Amino acid sequence: MSKKIMLFVILSAMLIVIAGCGGAQPSTEGGADGGSAAAETVKLRLGHIAGEGDAWHKGALKFAELVKEKSGGTVEVEVFPSSTLGNDRDLIEGMQLGSVDFALVAGVLSNFHQPMSILELPYLFRDQAHLEKVLYGDVGTQLKQDLLDNAQIRGLEFWVRGPRELTANRPINSVEDLKGLKIRVPEIPASIAAWEAMGATPTPMAFGEVYSSLQTGVIDAQENPLAFIDSNKLLEVQDYVMLTNHVYGYVLLTMSDLTYQKLNEEQRKAVEEAAKEATEFENNLVAEQETQLVQKFKDNGTQVIEVDTAPFMEKAKTVHAEFAEKYGQELYDSIVNVQ
Structure with missing residues:
Protein backbone atom coordinates (compact mmCIF):
# COMPACT_ATOMS: atom_id res chain seq x y z
CA MET A 1 0.00 0.00 0.00
CA SER A 2 2.83 2.38 0.94
CA LYS A 3 4.49 1.70 -2.43
CA LYS A 4 1.26 2.69 -4.25
CA ILE A 5 1.04 5.91 -2.26
CA MET A 6 4.69 6.72 -3.02
CA LEU A 7 4.16 6.05 -6.76
CA PHE A 8 1.08 8.34 -6.74
CA VAL A 9 3.10 11.16 -5.09
CA ILE A 10 5.93 10.84 -7.64
CA LEU A 11 3.57 10.87 -10.63
CA SER A 12 1.72 13.88 -9.23
CA ALA A 13 4.97 15.81 -8.78
CA MET A 14 6.04 15.03 -12.34
CA LEU A 15 2.74 16.31 -13.74
CA ILE A 16 3.08 19.55 -11.78
CA VAL A 17 6.64 20.09 -13.14
CA ILE A 18 5.55 19.41 -16.74
CA ALA A 19 2.59 21.76 -16.44
CA GLY A 20 4.81 24.43 -14.95
CA CYS A 21 7.37 24.19 -17.75
CA GLY A 22 4.67 24.48 -20.38
CA GLY A 23 3.30 27.65 -18.81
CA ALA A 24 6.75 29.30 -18.64
CA GLN A 25 7.31 29.33 -22.39
CA PRO A 26 7.20 32.82 -23.95
CA SER A 27 4.40 33.46 -26.39
CA THR A 28 5.47 33.13 -30.02
CA GLU A 29 2.00 33.53 -31.48
CA GLY A 30 2.21 35.43 -34.73
CA GLY A 31 6.04 35.58 -34.74
CA ALA A 32 7.44 36.86 -38.01
CA ASP A 33 3.95 36.71 -39.51
CA GLY A 34 2.92 39.64 -37.40
CA GLY A 35 0.69 38.42 -34.56
CA SER A 36 1.05 39.55 -30.97
CA ALA A 37 4.58 40.44 -29.84
CA ALA A 38 6.58 37.92 -27.87
CA ALA A 39 6.32 38.34 -24.10
CA GLU A 40 10.09 38.57 -23.67
CA GLY A 162 30.97 65.36 -44.39
CA PRO A 163 33.41 65.10 -47.30
CA ARG A 164 36.60 63.11 -46.74
CA GLU A 165 39.70 65.27 -46.20
CA LEU A 166 43.39 64.45 -46.04
CA THR A 167 45.51 64.71 -42.88
CA ALA A 168 49.29 64.28 -42.88
CA ASN A 169 52.45 64.84 -40.90
CA ARG A 170 53.68 67.26 -43.58
CA PRO A 171 51.92 69.94 -45.66
CA ILE A 172 50.40 68.86 -48.98
CA ASN A 173 49.94 71.93 -51.16
CA SER A 174 49.68 70.24 -54.54
CA VAL A 175 49.07 66.82 -56.03
CA GLU A 176 52.82 66.52 -56.66
CA ASP A 177 53.39 66.60 -52.88
CA LEU A 178 51.61 63.25 -52.57
CA LYS A 179 54.56 61.41 -54.09
CA GLY A 180 55.80 58.80 -51.62
CA LEU A 181 53.21 59.68 -48.99
CA LYS A 182 52.23 56.54 -47.06
CA ILE A 183 48.51 57.03 -46.62
CA ARG A 184 46.08 54.71 -44.85
CA VAL A 185 43.02 53.94 -46.91
CA PRO A 186 40.09 51.59 -46.21
CA GLU A 187 40.20 48.11 -47.68
CA ILE A 188 38.44 49.34 -50.82
CA PRO A 189 39.93 48.75 -54.30
CA ALA A 190 38.59 52.03 -55.70
CA SER A 191 40.27 54.05 -52.94
CA ILE A 192 43.56 52.22 -53.36
CA ALA A 193 43.61 52.72 -57.14
CA ALA A 194 42.68 56.41 -57.00
CA TRP A 195 45.37 57.32 -54.43
CA GLU A 196 47.94 55.43 -56.47
CA ALA A 197 46.86 57.44 -59.51
CA MET A 198 47.34 60.65 -57.52
CA GLY A 199 50.90 59.56 -56.70
CA ALA A 200 50.59 58.46 -53.07
CA THR A 201 51.48 55.09 -51.56
CA PRO A 202 48.19 53.75 -50.19
CA THR A 203 48.21 51.28 -47.29
CA PRO A 204 44.92 49.42 -46.70
CA MET A 205 44.27 49.11 -42.98
CA ALA A 206 41.42 48.58 -40.54
CA PHE A 207 40.49 51.85 -38.88
CA GLY A 208 41.21 50.55 -35.39
CA GLU A 209 44.93 50.45 -36.26
CA VAL A 210 45.18 53.98 -37.67
CA TYR A 211 45.96 56.05 -34.56
CA SER A 212 48.84 53.85 -33.41
CA SER A 213 50.19 53.55 -36.97
CA LEU A 214 50.27 57.33 -37.34
CA GLN A 215 51.83 57.66 -33.91
CA THR A 216 54.64 55.20 -34.69
CA GLY A 217 55.28 56.37 -38.26
CA VAL A 218 54.05 53.22 -39.98
CA ILE A 219 51.96 55.60 -42.11
CA ASP A 220 52.26 59.33 -42.79
CA ALA A 221 48.67 60.23 -43.53
CA GLN A 222 45.03 59.20 -43.58
CA GLU A 223 41.75 60.52 -44.99
CA ASN A 224 38.33 60.84 -43.35
CA PRO A 225 35.54 63.35 -42.75
CA LEU A 226 36.38 66.16 -40.31
CA ALA A 227 33.96 64.87 -37.68
CA PHE A 228 35.59 61.44 -37.77
CA ILE A 229 39.05 62.99 -37.54
CA ASP A 230 37.94 65.01 -34.52
CA SER A 231 36.04 62.34 -32.59
CA ASN A 232 38.88 59.86 -32.97
CA LYS A 233 41.52 62.42 -31.88
CA LEU A 234 43.64 61.91 -34.99
CA LEU A 235 45.03 65.45 -34.81
CA GLU A 236 46.94 64.40 -31.71
CA VAL A 237 49.22 62.57 -34.16
CA GLN A 238 48.80 64.71 -37.31
CA ASP A 239 49.75 68.36 -37.88
CA TYR A 240 48.08 69.25 -41.18
CA VAL A 241 44.57 69.05 -42.62
CA MET A 242 44.14 69.45 -46.38
CA LEU A 243 40.62 70.28 -47.60
CA THR A 244 40.62 67.98 -50.62
CA ASN A 245 36.86 67.15 -50.55
CA HIS A 246 37.73 64.03 -52.50
CA VAL A 247 34.80 61.82 -51.43
CA TYR A 248 31.31 62.95 -50.49
CA GLY A 249 30.42 59.86 -48.56
CA GLN A 292 32.36 74.44 -36.67
CA LEU A 293 35.22 71.98 -37.02
CA VAL A 294 37.58 73.89 -39.34
CA GLN A 295 37.65 76.80 -36.91
CA LYS A 296 38.11 74.42 -33.98
CA PHE A 297 41.12 72.83 -35.69
CA LYS A 298 42.68 76.24 -36.41
CA ASP A 299 42.10 77.38 -32.83
CA ASN A 300 43.90 74.26 -31.60
CA GLY A 301 46.98 74.98 -33.72
CA THR A 302 46.39 72.64 -36.65
CA GLN A 303 47.35 74.08 -40.03
CA VAL A 304 44.37 73.85 -42.40
CA ILE A 305 45.28 74.07 -46.09
CA GLU A 306 42.77 74.78 -48.87
CA VAL A 307 44.22 73.05 -51.91
CA ASP A 308 43.31 73.49 -55.56
CA THR A 309 41.33 70.27 -56.00
CA ALA A 310 41.31 70.33 -59.84
CA PRO A 311 44.71 68.56 -60.30
CA PHE A 312 43.78 65.96 -57.66
CA MET A 313 40.49 65.36 -59.46
CA GLU A 314 42.17 65.04 -62.86
CA LYS A 315 44.51 62.29 -61.61
CA ALA A 316 41.84 60.41 -59.61
CA LYS A 317 39.36 60.32 -62.47
CA THR A 318 41.80 58.32 -64.59
CA VAL A 319 40.64 55.17 -62.73
CA HIS A 320 36.90 55.83 -63.06
CA ALA A 321 36.48 54.08 -66.40
CA GLU A 322 38.16 50.91 -65.10
CA PHE A 323 35.80 50.60 -62.14
CA ALA A 324 32.73 51.59 -64.12
CA GLU A 325 33.46 48.83 -66.65
CA LYS A 326 34.24 46.31 -63.91
CA TYR A 327 31.37 46.98 -61.52
CA GLY A 328 28.63 48.53 -63.61
CA GLN A 329 28.72 51.14 -66.35
CA GLU A 330 24.97 51.63 -66.02
CA LEU A 331 25.27 52.34 -62.29
CA TYR A 332 28.18 54.74 -62.84
CA ASP A 333 26.33 56.60 -65.57
CA SER A 334 23.14 56.81 -63.52
CA ILE A 335 25.11 58.45 -60.68
CA VAL A 336 27.01 60.88 -62.86
CA ASN A 337 23.86 61.92 -64.72
CA VAL A 338 21.76 62.71 -61.65
CA GLN A 339 21.00 66.45 -61.72
Whole structure:
Protein backbone atom coordinates (compact mmCIF):
# COMPACT_ATOMS: atom_id res chain seq x y z
CA MET A 1 0.00 0.00 0.00
CA SER A 2 2.83 2.38 0.94
CA LYS A 3 4.49 1.70 -2.43
CA LYS A 4 1.26 2.69 -4.25
CA ILE A 5 1.04 5.91 -2.26
CA MET A 6 4.69 6.72 -3.02
CA LEU A 7 4.16 6.05 -6.76
CA PHE A 8 1.08 8.34 -6.74
CA VAL A 9 3.10 11.16 -5.09
CA ILE A 10 5.93 10.84 -7.64
CA LEU A 11 3.57 10.87 -10.63
CA SER A 12 1.72 13.88 -9.23
CA ALA A 13 4.97 15.81 -8.78
CA MET A 14 6.04 15.03 -12.34
CA LEU A 15 2.74 16.31 -13.74
CA ILE A 16 3.08 19.55 -11.78
CA VAL A 17 6.64 20.09 -13.14
CA ILE A 18 5.55 19.41 -16.74
CA ALA A 19 2.59 21.76 -16.44
CA GLY A 20 4.81 24.43 -14.95
CA CYS A 21 7.37 24.19 -17.75
CA GLY A 22 4.67 24.48 -20.38
CA GLY A 23 3.30 27.65 -18.81
CA ALA A 24 6.75 29.30 -18.64
CA GLN A 25 7.31 29.33 -22.39
CA PRO A 26 7.20 32.82 -23.95
CA SER A 27 4.40 33.46 -26.39
CA THR A 28 5.47 33.13 -30.02
CA GLU A 29 2.00 33.53 -31.48
CA GLY A 30 2.21 35.43 -34.73
CA GLY A 31 6.04 35.58 -34.74
CA ALA A 32 7.44 36.86 -38.01
CA ASP A 33 3.95 36.71 -39.51
CA GLY A 34 2.92 39.64 -37.40
CA GLY A 35 0.69 38.42 -34.56
CA SER A 36 1.05 39.55 -30.97
CA ALA A 37 4.58 40.44 -29.84
CA ALA A 38 6.58 37.92 -27.87
CA ALA A 39 6.32 38.34 -24.10
CA GLU A 40 10.09 38.57 -23.67
CA THR A 41 12.13 41.60 -24.72
CA VAL A 42 14.33 41.04 -27.78
CA LYS A 43 17.82 42.40 -27.12
CA LEU A 44 19.89 43.30 -30.18
CA ARG A 45 23.42 44.64 -30.75
CA LEU A 46 24.57 47.52 -32.98
CA GLY A 47 28.27 48.00 -33.68
CA HIS A 48 30.32 50.71 -35.39
CA ILE A 49 33.95 51.85 -35.57
CA ALA A 50 33.53 55.53 -34.63
CA GLY A 51 34.25 57.07 -31.24
CA GLU A 52 31.59 58.07 -28.74
CA GLY A 53 31.84 61.74 -29.71
CA ASP A 54 31.02 61.08 -33.36
CA ALA A 55 27.68 61.81 -35.02
CA TRP A 56 27.47 58.09 -35.91
CA HIS A 57 27.38 57.16 -32.23
CA LYS A 58 24.90 59.87 -31.32
CA GLY A 59 22.69 58.83 -34.22
CA ALA A 60 22.96 55.18 -33.17
CA LEU A 61 21.90 56.06 -29.62
CA LYS A 62 18.91 57.99 -30.99
CA PHE A 63 18.01 54.97 -33.14
CA ALA A 64 18.15 52.68 -30.09
CA GLU A 65 15.98 55.07 -28.10
CA LEU A 66 13.40 55.24 -30.89
CA VAL A 67 13.31 51.46 -31.42
CA LYS A 68 12.53 50.88 -27.75
CA GLU A 69 9.85 53.56 -27.76
CA LYS A 70 8.18 52.48 -31.00
CA SER A 71 8.25 48.76 -30.15
CA GLY A 72 6.65 49.33 -26.77
CA GLY A 73 9.80 48.05 -25.11
CA THR A 74 9.73 44.67 -26.85
CA VAL A 75 12.98 45.46 -28.73
CA GLU A 76 16.06 46.94 -27.10
CA VAL A 77 19.22 47.88 -29.00
CA GLU A 78 22.59 48.14 -27.26
CA VAL A 79 25.19 50.26 -29.06
CA PHE A 80 28.87 49.26 -29.19
CA PRO A 81 31.18 52.05 -30.51
CA SER A 82 34.93 52.16 -31.25
CA SER A 83 35.22 48.75 -32.96
CA THR A 84 34.13 46.96 -29.75
CA LEU A 85 32.40 44.30 -31.86
CA GLY A 86 35.16 44.33 -34.47
CA ASN A 87 36.18 46.29 -37.55
CA ASP A 88 33.92 46.92 -40.56
CA ARG A 89 34.58 43.53 -42.12
CA ASP A 90 33.93 41.77 -38.79
CA LEU A 91 30.64 43.61 -38.38
CA ILE A 92 29.43 42.72 -41.86
CA GLU A 93 30.41 39.06 -41.49
CA GLY A 94 28.74 39.07 -38.07
CA MET A 95 25.48 40.26 -39.61
CA GLN A 96 25.66 37.50 -42.20
CA LEU A 97 26.12 34.96 -39.40
CA GLY A 98 23.54 36.58 -37.12
CA SER A 99 26.00 37.36 -34.29
CA VAL A 100 25.68 41.11 -34.98
CA ASP A 101 22.22 42.59 -35.49
CA PHE A 102 22.92 46.13 -36.75
CA ALA A 103 26.00 48.00 -37.95
CA LEU A 104 26.99 51.36 -39.35
CA VAL A 105 29.24 50.54 -42.29
CA ALA A 106 30.29 52.17 -45.54
CA GLY A 107 32.87 51.44 -48.20
CA VAL A 108 33.92 48.00 -46.96
CA LEU A 109 30.47 46.84 -48.08
CA SER A 110 32.01 46.79 -51.54
CA ASN A 111 33.93 43.65 -50.53
CA PHE A 112 30.57 41.91 -50.08
CA HIS A 113 28.70 43.53 -52.99
CA GLN A 114 31.23 44.81 -55.49
CA PRO A 115 29.16 47.50 -57.28
CA MET A 116 29.22 49.50 -54.02
CA SER A 117 32.86 50.21 -54.95
CA ILE A 118 31.70 52.82 -57.42
CA LEU A 119 30.40 55.02 -54.58
CA GLU A 120 33.95 55.18 -53.20
CA LEU A 121 35.56 56.65 -56.32
CA PRO A 122 37.20 59.96 -55.40
CA TYR A 123 35.59 62.93 -57.14
CA LEU A 124 32.59 60.92 -58.30
CA PHE A 125 30.11 63.31 -56.68
CA ARG A 126 30.08 66.99 -57.55
CA ASP A 127 29.02 68.10 -54.09
CA GLN A 128 26.91 67.15 -51.07
CA ALA A 129 23.63 67.89 -52.87
CA HIS A 130 24.57 65.48 -55.69
CA LEU A 131 25.34 62.75 -53.15
CA GLU A 132 22.00 63.16 -51.39
CA LYS A 133 20.02 63.07 -54.64
CA VAL A 134 21.69 59.74 -55.46
CA LEU A 135 21.32 58.16 -52.02
CA TYR A 136 17.72 59.20 -51.48
CA GLY A 137 16.57 58.53 -55.00
CA ASP A 138 16.10 55.50 -57.23
CA VAL A 139 19.82 54.66 -57.29
CA GLY A 140 20.02 54.41 -53.50
CA THR A 141 16.88 52.29 -53.34
CA GLN A 142 18.26 49.86 -55.91
CA LEU A 143 21.64 49.65 -54.16
CA LYS A 144 19.94 48.63 -50.90
CA GLN A 145 17.89 45.97 -52.67
CA ASP A 146 20.96 44.59 -54.46
CA LEU A 147 22.86 44.46 -51.17
CA LEU A 148 20.06 42.42 -49.60
CA ASP A 149 19.83 40.07 -52.60
CA ASN A 150 23.58 39.49 -52.83
CA ALA A 151 24.89 39.72 -49.27
CA GLN A 152 21.83 39.12 -47.04
CA ILE A 153 22.44 42.52 -45.44
CA ARG A 154 19.41 44.77 -45.11
CA GLY A 155 20.18 48.44 -45.75
CA LEU A 156 17.81 50.46 -43.57
CA GLU A 157 18.86 54.05 -44.27
CA PHE A 158 21.77 55.98 -45.74
CA TRP A 159 23.28 58.58 -43.39
CA VAL A 160 25.35 61.38 -44.90
CA ARG A 161 28.85 62.32 -43.80
CA GLY A 162 30.97 65.36 -44.39
CA PRO A 163 33.41 65.10 -47.30
CA ARG A 164 36.60 63.11 -46.74
CA GLU A 165 39.70 65.27 -46.20
CA LEU A 166 43.39 64.45 -46.04
CA THR A 167 45.51 64.71 -42.88
CA ALA A 168 49.29 64.28 -42.88
CA ASN A 169 52.45 64.84 -40.90
CA ARG A 170 53.68 67.26 -43.58
CA PRO A 171 51.92 69.94 -45.66
CA ILE A 172 50.40 68.86 -48.98
CA ASN A 173 49.94 71.93 -51.16
CA SER A 174 49.68 70.24 -54.54
CA VAL A 175 49.07 66.82 -56.03
CA GLU A 176 52.82 66.52 -56.66
CA ASP A 177 53.39 66.60 -52.88
CA LEU A 178 51.61 63.25 -52.57
CA LYS A 179 54.56 61.41 -54.09
CA GLY A 180 55.80 58.80 -51.62
CA LEU A 181 53.21 59.68 -48.99
CA LYS A 182 52.23 56.54 -47.06
CA ILE A 183 48.51 57.03 -46.62
CA ARG A 184 46.08 54.71 -44.85
CA VAL A 185 43.02 53.94 -46.91
CA PRO A 186 40.09 51.59 -46.21
CA GLU A 187 40.20 48.11 -47.68
CA ILE A 188 38.44 49.34 -50.82
CA PRO A 189 39.93 48.75 -54.30
CA ALA A 190 38.59 52.03 -55.70
CA SER A 191 40.27 54.05 -52.94
CA ILE A 192 43.56 52.22 -53.36
CA ALA A 193 43.61 52.72 -57.14
CA ALA A 194 42.68 56.41 -57.00
CA TRP A 195 45.37 57.32 -54.43
CA GLU A 196 47.94 55.43 -56.47
CA ALA A 197 46.86 57.44 -59.51
CA MET A 198 47.34 60.65 -57.52
CA GLY A 199 50.90 59.56 -56.70
CA ALA A 200 50.59 58.46 -53.07
CA THR A 201 51.48 55.09 -51.56
CA PRO A 202 48.19 53.75 -50.19
CA THR A 203 48.21 51.28 -47.29
CA PRO A 204 44.92 49.42 -46.70
CA MET A 205 44.27 49.11 -42.98
CA ALA A 206 41.42 48.58 -40.54
CA PHE A 207 40.49 51.85 -38.88
CA GLY A 208 41.21 50.55 -35.39
CA GLU A 209 44.93 50.45 -36.26
CA VAL A 210 45.18 53.98 -37.67
CA TYR A 211 45.96 56.05 -34.56
CA SER A 212 48.84 53.85 -33.41
CA SER A 213 50.19 53.55 -36.97
CA LEU A 214 50.27 57.33 -37.34
CA GLN A 215 51.83 57.66 -33.91
CA THR A 216 54.64 55.20 -34.69
CA GLY A 217 55.28 56.37 -38.26
CA VAL A 218 54.05 53.22 -39.98
CA ILE A 219 51.96 55.60 -42.11
CA ASP A 220 52.26 59.33 -42.79
CA ALA A 221 48.67 60.23 -43.53
CA GLN A 222 45.03 59.20 -43.58
CA GLU A 223 41.75 60.52 -44.99
CA ASN A 224 38.33 60.84 -43.35
CA PRO A 225 35.54 63.35 -42.75
CA LEU A 226 36.38 66.16 -40.31
CA ALA A 227 33.96 64.87 -37.68
CA PHE A 228 35.59 61.44 -37.77
CA ILE A 229 39.05 62.99 -37.54
CA ASP A 230 37.94 65.01 -34.52
CA SER A 231 36.04 62.34 -32.59
CA ASN A 232 38.88 59.86 -32.97
CA LYS A 233 41.52 62.42 -31.88
CA LEU A 234 43.64 61.91 -34.99
CA LEU A 235 45.03 65.45 -34.81
CA GLU A 236 46.94 64.40 -31.71
CA VAL A 237 49.22 62.57 -34.16
CA GLN A 238 48.80 64.71 -37.31
CA ASP A 239 49.75 68.36 -37.88
CA TYR A 240 48.08 69.25 -41.18
CA VAL A 241 44.57 69.05 -42.62
CA MET A 242 44.14 69.45 -46.38
CA LEU A 243 40.62 70.28 -47.60
CA THR A 244 40.62 67.98 -50.62
CA ASN A 245 36.86 67.15 -50.55
CA HIS A 246 37.73 64.03 -52.50
CA VAL A 247 34.80 61.82 -51.43
CA TYR A 248 31.31 62.95 -50.49
CA GLY A 249 30.42 59.86 -48.56
CA TYR A 250 27.80 57.97 -46.63
CA VAL A 251 27.42 55.44 -43.89
CA LEU A 252 24.67 52.86 -44.17
CA LEU A 253 22.62 51.77 -41.17
CA THR A 254 22.40 48.06 -41.87
CA MET A 255 20.63 45.11 -40.30
CA SER A 256 21.20 41.37 -40.41
CA ASP A 257 18.43 39.85 -42.49
CA LEU A 258 18.55 36.85 -40.14
CA THR A 259 17.61 39.18 -37.29
CA TYR A 260 14.95 40.93 -39.37
CA GLN A 261 13.23 37.63 -40.15
CA LYS A 262 12.99 36.80 -36.42
CA LEU A 263 10.98 39.94 -35.61
CA ASN A 264 7.21 40.21 -35.94
CA GLU A 265 5.58 42.80 -38.17
CA GLU A 266 5.11 45.37 -35.40
CA GLN A 267 8.75 45.10 -34.40
CA ARG A 268 9.94 45.39 -37.99
CA LYS A 269 7.83 48.51 -38.44
CA ALA A 270 9.29 49.99 -35.26
CA VAL A 271 12.84 49.39 -36.51
CA GLU A 272 12.14 50.90 -39.95
CA GLU A 273 10.40 53.99 -38.56
CA ALA A 274 13.16 54.50 -35.99
CA ALA A 275 15.78 54.28 -38.76
CA LYS A 276 14.08 57.05 -40.76
CA GLU A 277 13.81 59.39 -37.77
CA ALA A 278 17.39 58.70 -36.64
CA THR A 279 18.58 59.52 -40.17
CA GLU A 280 17.16 63.02 -39.98
CA PHE A 281 18.70 63.48 -36.52
CA GLU A 282 22.18 62.33 -37.62
CA ASN A 283 22.18 64.26 -40.89
CA ASN A 284 21.29 67.51 -39.10
CA LEU A 285 24.03 66.87 -36.56
CA VAL A 286 26.64 66.35 -39.29
CA ALA A 287 25.64 69.62 -41.00
CA GLU A 288 26.04 71.55 -37.74
CA GLN A 289 29.43 70.01 -36.98
CA GLU A 290 30.94 70.70 -40.40
CA THR A 291 30.51 74.46 -40.00
CA GLN A 292 32.36 74.44 -36.67
CA LEU A 293 35.22 71.98 -37.02
CA VAL A 294 37.58 73.89 -39.34
CA GLN A 295 37.65 76.80 -36.91
CA LYS A 296 38.11 74.42 -33.98
CA PHE A 297 41.12 72.83 -35.69
CA LYS A 298 42.68 76.24 -36.41
CA ASP A 299 42.10 77.38 -32.83
CA ASN A 300 43.90 74.26 -31.60
CA GLY A 301 46.98 74.98 -33.72
CA THR A 302 46.39 72.64 -36.65
CA GLN A 303 47.35 74.08 -40.03
CA VAL A 304 44.37 73.85 -42.40
CA ILE A 305 45.28 74.07 -46.09
CA GLU A 306 42.77 74.78 -48.87
CA VAL A 307 44.22 73.05 -51.91
CA ASP A 308 43.31 73.49 -55.56
CA THR A 309 41.33 70.27 -56.00
CA ALA A 310 41.31 70.33 -59.84
CA PRO A 311 44.71 68.56 -60.30
CA PHE A 312 43.78 65.96 -57.66
CA MET A 313 40.49 65.36 -59.46
CA GLU A 314 42.17 65.04 -62.86
CA LYS A 315 44.51 62.29 -61.61
CA ALA A 316 41.84 60.41 -59.61
CA LYS A 317 39.36 60.32 -62.47
CA THR A 318 41.80 58.32 -64.59
CA VAL A 319 40.64 55.17 -62.73
CA HIS A 320 36.90 55.83 -63.06
CA ALA A 321 36.48 54.08 -66.40
CA GLU A 322 38.16 50.91 -65.10
CA PHE A 323 35.80 50.60 -62.14
CA ALA A 324 32.73 51.59 -64.12
CA GLU A 325 33.46 48.83 -66.65
CA LYS A 326 34.24 46.31 -63.91
CA TYR A 327 31.37 46.98 -61.52
CA GLY A 328 28.63 48.53 -63.61
CA GLN A 329 28.72 51.14 -66.35
CA GLU A 330 24.97 51.63 -66.02
CA LEU A 331 25.27 52.34 -62.29
CA TYR A 332 28.18 54.74 -62.84
CA ASP A 333 26.33 56.60 -65.57
CA SER A 334 23.14 56.81 -63.52
CA ILE A 335 25.11 58.45 -60.68
CA VAL A 336 27.01 60.88 -62.86
CA ASN A 337 23.86 61.92 -64.72
CA VAL A 338 21.76 62.71 -61.65
CA GLN A 339 21.00 66.45 -61.72
